[in-house]
Amino acid sequence: MANSQGAVELAAVTKSFAGSRRAPGGYCALEGVNLSIRGGEFFCLLGPSGCGKTTLLNLGAGFEAATSGRVSVVGRPVTAPGPDRGVIFQTDRALFDWLTVAENIAFGPSVRGLPEGERRQRVEEYLQLVGLTDHRSKLPRELSGGMKQRTQIARVLANEPEILLMDEPFAALDAYTRSHMQREIARIWQATGKTILFVTHDIAEALWLADRIGIMSRGPGSRVERIIEVPLPRPRAKMTEDFISIFNELSELIDAAAKTDATD
Ligand SMILES: Nc1ncnc2c1ncn2[C@@H]1O[C@H](COP(=O)(O)OP(=O)(O)OP(=O)(O)O)[C@@H](O)[C@H]1O
Numbered sequence: 001m002a003n004s005q006g007a008v009e010l011a012a013v014t015k016s017f018a019g020s021r022r023a024p025g026g027y028c029a030l031e032g033v034n035l036s037i038r039g040g041e042f043f044c045l046l047g048p049s050g051c052g053k054t055t056l057l058n059l060g061a062g063f064e065a066a067t068s069g070r071v072s073v074v075g076r077p078v079t080a081p082g083p084d085r086g087v088i089f090q091t092d093r094a095l096f097d098w099l100t101v102a103e104n105i106a107f108g109p110s111v112r113g114l115p116e117g118e119r120r121q122r123v124e125e126y127l128q129l130v131g132l133t134d135h136r137s138k139l140p141r142e143l144s145g146g147m148k149q150r151t152q153i154a155r156v157l158a159n160e161p162e163i164l165l166m167d168e169p170f171a172a173l174d175a176y177t178r179s180h181m182q183r184e185i186a187r188i189w190q191a192t193g194k195t196i197l198f199v200t201h202d203i204a205e206a207l208w209l210a211d212r213i214g215i216m217s218r219g220p221g222s223r224v225e226r227i228i229e230v231p232l233p234r235p236r237a238k239m240t241e242d243f244i245s246i247f248n249e250l251s252e253l254i255d256a257a258a259k260t261d262a263t264d
């Protein structure tokens with residue numbers, strides 16, 4: 001599925017936050033990060049809380065600018081958010097609560113002036129892709145957590161971005177819904193061939209979803225310490241011997257990365 005073009009590239013990227021009155025001196029979240037995500041790849045970023053996963057994703061999304069170094073998407077330097085990147089957040093607050101599921105999905109194409117016929121067709125296509133055709137007229141408050149996340153995914157996909165940036169999108173869901181959503185996103189990824197950068201704390205989630213997993217060190221000055229290629233064939237099962245043995249290896253690597261001092 002993956003091709004050789006770098007879909008998301010970070011080269012020698014450092015991100016420092018300026019100090020404030022309460023926290024003078026500032027904070028260097030990322031230092032010298034190099035990362036190249038392949039086109040069509042499912043890439044998961046794993047690391048302890050506060051290590052800079054969201055910061056890295058925000059740089060790719062163009063919500064934040066790097067202090068130094070280069071961030072590019074499919075060869076283009078990132079200077080601002082753009083329709084080539086769709087961002088899916090952990091919470092469902094990203095939905096417009098006064099619009100129905102179908103209207104939420106239609107929002108992006110409508111703002112971008114897609115003709116009515118095409119827009120309708122696109123909404124139908126993505127409603128179907130995320131399995132919400134029968135719930136199209138509900139408002140966000142009438143949806144379950146998993147349905148809200150599926151609406152968010154469909155709304156982002158309706159803008160047809162090349163790249164999906166997902167920041168712990170299933171973290172707030174119960175275990176059953178979460179596992180269902182993992183299967184859904186794997187299916188959607190396979191059906192659409194998108195490049196996905198997916199941030200998570202959850203080792204099993206990363207191992208079940210990813211082509212490759214990047215392990216981040218603890219901050220300040222975090223970087224992507226190791227990249228592991230996941231050798232498991234798809235579709236994957238979580239309780240196999242191979243899965244458990246790689247899970248254990250990853251846990252050890254994460255523990256080691258968490259102990260790594262960025263000045264090593
Ligand atoms: N706007 C900001 N100003 C100052 N410091 C910030 C800012 N945003 C993030 N940080 C700091 O940068 C570090 C990395 O934060 P980030 O949110 O990227 O972590 P994370 O890996 O996503 O954590 P979590 O898993 O808990 O979501 C933290 O120490 C955080 O306090």
Ligand SMILES: [Mg+2]
Nearest residue numbers: 053054055167
């Ligand atoms: Mg985060």
